[in-house]
Amino acid sequence: MTGTLYGLGIGPGDPELITLKALRLLQAAPVLAYPAPEEGDSLARAIVAPHLPGGQSEIAIRMPMVAARFPAQEVYDWAAEEIGGHLAEGRDVVALCEGDPFFYGSFMYLFGRVAETHKVEVVPGVSSLTACAAVLGAPLAARNDVLNVVPATLEPQVLAGLLRDTEAAAIIKVGRHLQKVRKVLGLLGLLDRARYVERATLDEQRILPLAEMEEDSAPYFSMILVHRRGEAWTC
């Protein structure tokens, strides 16, 4: 009897935004795995900390800041081997995923390594996408809108091409690309249609019109939502 790896969507940050299913699996599993920085605390583990029963084995998947120094690939190889060891001995493992495991999550790297030899199940979670819309108090997309989810990492001309005619867009992975995104949206005349959300649903949550955001870079957990139509939501 081998164990199952559960990719557990734990939601955007508020510990109360975990699902009943994720909570049940989290509390039943003998082993937890989670992403963590090279040093210090894991946000994913902090989100579920209020729910942990204690006495579980833990695998912190620590990602080096400078990827070249110790390639990410080796970290995931190591983590998949650790997890595989537990599964082979019949212990279930839950891998904690901020937001949803299959929405731009690093869980895909574990999934790609473990799914060929072991049973893997994914439990969807509340993604940052809808969490940001909720805290903004504005629909993400409606009716026949096309919604574009666009990584800020793309080249400015690619971003401009994608956003030029957009009805609704979520720009993710903002981080150090903030200035570039602001410039592109400005050139397209969409700056006053863009809102910036940082750490949605966490205590440190911050929301402001992008035009009023003065910093040059943003934390990893930030998103810019653009909606051409604005605020008229009645049918």
Next chain:
Amino acid sequence: MTGTLYGLGIGPGDPELITLKALRLLQAAPVLAYPAPEEGDSLARAIVAPHLPGGQSEIAIRMPMVAARFPAQEVYDWAAEEIGGHLAEGRDVVALCEGDPFFYGSFMYLFGRVAETHKVEVVPGVSSLTACAAVLGAPLAARNDVLNVVPATLEPQVLAGLLRDTEAAAIIKVGRHLQKVRKVLGLLGLLDRARYVERATLDEQRILPLAEMEEDSAPYFSMILVHRRGEAWTC
């Protein structure tokens, strides 16, 4: 003291995919509102039925099949008035929303009517988007993918333009547009990259390659996921 309207994301269908926050608000509210067909049972109510404590007032927002016969606008006007009556008397109301309230949900029609005069809070939920990816066992989008969420209701040439160069797409509102979508994806050479998911996470869930789907139309709760890269997910 007036009440608050909560737009409650209750997840894609599995009653266990509700969040702790939505469950708490659901069980505490004196009044529930939910969308329902003209006759018969509400799916949203069925999803939360195992969690209901009993003794709550209920507002079924029944949408006529033939919209022209009794315009949707009048139904939402009526519902907003009913809800507003409870709020004015200090009673909180939870509006049940399948998936997430602000991801193409009909909640926006209530929101647009109630938010001007009363306090409205949205609780994000697990959307059908990530639920479909989870049950397919394949990442929705990863790394620098652009993800397009595209309503199947659009004209074939518009769909073709949006999907031609897509890396990852979720085609929603499939219903009676199934044949059209299949044809467009076929012309673009993407048919073997497309998978069909019906009623994700419910007992009646159905998953198959779009090329093997023989019907000409699909239920409202269905989605087609397209990913150009296919199944290679290791980093």
